[in-house]
Amino acid sequence: MKPAGVLGFLVVLSSSQCCLQGVAGSALPGASEPWTASTELQTNNPSLGEAAVNETDSPQQGTQHASQDAAENAGENGEEATTGATAAAAVEGAAPSAGQAAAGKKPGSAIAQPKNVAVGISLLLLLFVGLLASTRKKQVSGPPPYKEFEEPEKPPLTPEEERQQRLERMQLVSANAERIARAIGTPEASDLSAKVQQSLQAAIDADSTSSLTEHLDAANKRVSELHELAREYGGKLVSRHSNASTFPSAEVQEGGQDVSVMQLADKFDCNLVRCAAKLMRSLGDKWESATEFVVKLGEHLADVPAYTDENDRARFHQMVNGIEYLKLMIALQARTRVLASKLRDAVVDSLQVLMARELKGAVLNFEGEYDLLKISMKVMAKQHPPPGVEMEEYARALSSLEKRLSDLQGAADEMHAHLEELQRSRTLQATYEATLDFQKTMVRAKNDMMAFWTHADNLDIGFGIVGTESKDVIPEQVLLGYDTVSPEARGVHDLIGNVRRHLERLQKERASVSGDSVYELNPNIPSDMLSSLQGLETMTEGTLRKAREQLQTFSYMVGPQDVPELVGEYRNQLLTLNSARLGARLLHLEATLYTILGDELKGQVDEAEEAAAFMFPEDSPLVPKMARLKSRFDDAAEHVMSAKVIADAEESLSASRNLLGSMHNLIRESLMRNMQRSK
Known part of the structure; x- marks a missing residue:
């Protein structure tokens, strides 16, 4: 009621x-x-x-x-x-x-x-x-709370207190003047900072209010000039960064559409290249975010009002923080670009190796089939036609097969041309285009070869009638296979040696580093790569030994059934060496990734120290947040160091990079908020 x-x-x-x-x-x-x-x-x-x-x-x-x-x-x-x-x-x-x-x-x-x-x-x-x-x-609210202690009004400052207050404020401004002079790094900035110090000292020694005011006004004038110099310097930094900096790209075009490195890695099914592609994408995202903020920060620095006197000390402090952070971001962008360039080169090289392996393997398999066709043609040309087949009809069939064989030889030559073009190319786009052209030629050649075998089977000629002339029908490159396999194996062996020396150098550099505070990747990773390299070397030596044994086989060949086996064995030897070459190149990529990830880890640690040392305003709630993020980053860096394989190291680095991004977000939030307040 x-x-x-x-x-x-x-x-x-x-x-x-x-x-x-x-x-x-x-x-x-x-x-x-x-x-x-x-x-x-x-x-x-x-x-x-x-x-x-x-x-x-x-x-x-x-x-x-x-x-x-x-x-x-x-x-x-x-x-x-x-x-x-x-x-x-x-x-x-x-x-x-x-x-x-x-x-x-x-x-x-x-x-x-x-x-x-x-x-x-x-x-x-x-x-x-x-x-x-x-x-x-229920309806009437209670009386307002009673304040037990009312803050008394502050009495006006005495002349001596006012003098001391102005000097203390000017000392803070002078300290920031030194910081911004170091950041700008020009003689003009250093000269202005020195004059601020001199005027401040003269103000401290002043024996009258008028003298104090005169010297403080002189100091403020120099700070104002330094403030404008910092504004101009920030604008030049942003302009130079925007005009000269682009992130390295490894994308290719196919039919007017972009094909990313990740798509290429999936297409050729290589986990190592996929890992490198993920790292490139992560660095690219970091680059875009930082570049966007550099431009935004430059715009805010340009809009900061001019400095008048020590009452604008907070505004001047924000200008100093902004310039220092701007320089830090541009330096980090330069480091990121160097890492991305190295990574891009390694990825492009590895993709070229993968494409070359695919093309080389396809050529070797095709040539093995082609050699068997040529053997069949030689046998058919020396034999009489099968029962029920007229000689003229048989001759016409042989002539048709000869033409088909000639077309297949032309397709093989065209595929070799595409392979050589791929090996000569210096860009990923040229390599990819050569691969696409090769694939088109390969499809056409396989269809022609299938048609040839269909036509030859109708004549019912097999290898059982080769007889004592078996050695005469073996292709010359198979008979001289050792001369082909030996230099190929030697090239693979030299490549393995280069990769081994690179890995051993990495191990020595790691062993020369001492101290628990140093952040390095797991040293067992290069050791495992050396073990894999030893396996490739053993495989290469075994292939060369088989080629030598096959050369001795030709002198006491058992029968015609050995012909296709010997041809197939020769092609398998070349395919094995091709795989060994690819394995060595990929181990070189892994060693390069090990170095790049190690540099990235060290760079992240230094960057985290810089971010954690950022001077937030006093009593800012962002200070404890930054401390917590720094602690989490240190834990993530420890996980990177304990990773046993490159893929795990990259994944852990991605996590620590995300934490580092959160630390930068706190700094950017503080800068933007306080710059808005200072306007």
């Missing part, structure tokens, strides 16, 4: 005698009768009057209990208790007057009924007043 409703009800109730009598009658039988009728009833029935007198004690006792309850609850409901107690007191004050009126009458008189009515009304008033107080308690 609302307070207004309660009050309204009470007003209406108090103004109506009938209502009052009705309410009283609800509690006491006969109270609602007319007073004259009540008097008559009292006279005729004395016992009823006595009962009515006795009942008046109960309301009085209830009123007293209500007054006590209101007093006990005063500690919890101050306003409600006060109101309830007042109402109770009023009721108690009214009760004796009713008793006194009854004292002059005999029991059972008509005076008892007005007394009962008054008691009933008192109870109802007490009920509604309590309800009203409870409702007001």
Whole structure:
């Protein structure tokens, strides 16, 4: 019930005698009768009057209990208790007057009924007043909190205090002037910073207020000039970075569409190249984010208002922080670009090796099939036609096969041309285009070869009729296979030697580094690469030994069934050496990645130290956040050092790079927020 409703009800109730009598009658039988009728009833029935007198004690006792309850609850409901107690007191004050009126009458008189009515009304008033107080308690808010200690107003500074305050502020400005002069690094900036120091010292030694003001004004003037010099320097940095810096790209075009390094790595199914591609993509994302902020920071530095006096020390401090961070970001961008360039070159080289291996393997397999076709043609040309085949028809069939064989030779020459073009190419785009052209030629050549075999099988000529002339039909390159395999094996052996020396140099460099504070990749990774390299060398030596044994086989060949086996063995030897060459090149890529990841780890550690040393404003909530991120970064760097393979090291470096990005985000948030405030 609302307070207004309660009050309204009470007003209406108090103004109506009938209502009052009705309410009283609800509690006491006969109270609602007319007073004259009540008097008559009292006279005729004395016992009823006595009962009515006795009942008046109960309301009085209830009123007293209500007054006590209101007093006990005063500690919890101050306003409600006060109101309830007042109402109770009023009721108690009214009760004796009713008793006194009854004292002059005999029991059972008509005076008892007005007394009962008054008691009933008192109870109802007490009920509604309590309800009203409870409702007001819910709706009325408490008083405002009392301030126990009021901060006294600070008295105005004395001249000496004002002098000391200006000098302290100017000392902060002077320290920032030294920082920004070091950041700019020009003689002009150093000269201005030195003059600020001189003017400040003169102000400290000043013996009068006018002399102090004069020297501080001179210092502020030099700081203002230094502030403008920093603004110009920041603009030049951003402009030079924007015009000269591009991130190395290894994408290629196919049909007007970009093909990323990751797509190429998936296409040739090489996990190592895929790992390098992931690293390139991560560095590229970092580059784009940093470049975007460099431009944004340059724009904000250009909009910072000019410096006037030491009261602008916060503005000057933000300019110093902005210039230092801008220089840091541009230096980090340069380091990232160097790493990405090395990585791009290694990835391009590896992709070229993968493409060359695929093309070389396809050529060797095709030439093996082609050699068997030539052997079949030689045999067919020396034999009579099969039974039921006329000589002229047989001759026409041979002529048709000769033409098909010539076409296949042309396709083989074309594939060799594409392979040589790939090996000569210096760009990934040229290599990829040579690969696509080769694949088109290979599809056409395979279809022609399938048609040749289908036509030759119809003539029913096999190797069983080669006879004693088996050696004469073996292709010359197979007979001289050792002369081909030996130099190829020697080239692979030399490549393995170069990679081994590179890995051993890495191990020596790692062994020369001492100290627990140095961050290096796991030294077991180069050791594992050396073990893999030894396996490739063993495979190469075994292939060369088989080629030497095959050369001796030609002098005592058993029969015609050895011809296809010898041709296939020769091709397998070349394919094995091709795989060994690829393996050595990929190990060289892995060694390069090991070096790049090691440089990236060291760079990240240095970058994290720079970020953690950023000078946030005093009591900034970003300071503990930066400390937590730095701690997490240190843990992530430890994981990088413990990685056992290149792929795990790259993944851990990606995690630490993300934490480093979060550290930079805190710095950027602080710079942008405080620069906005300083405007």
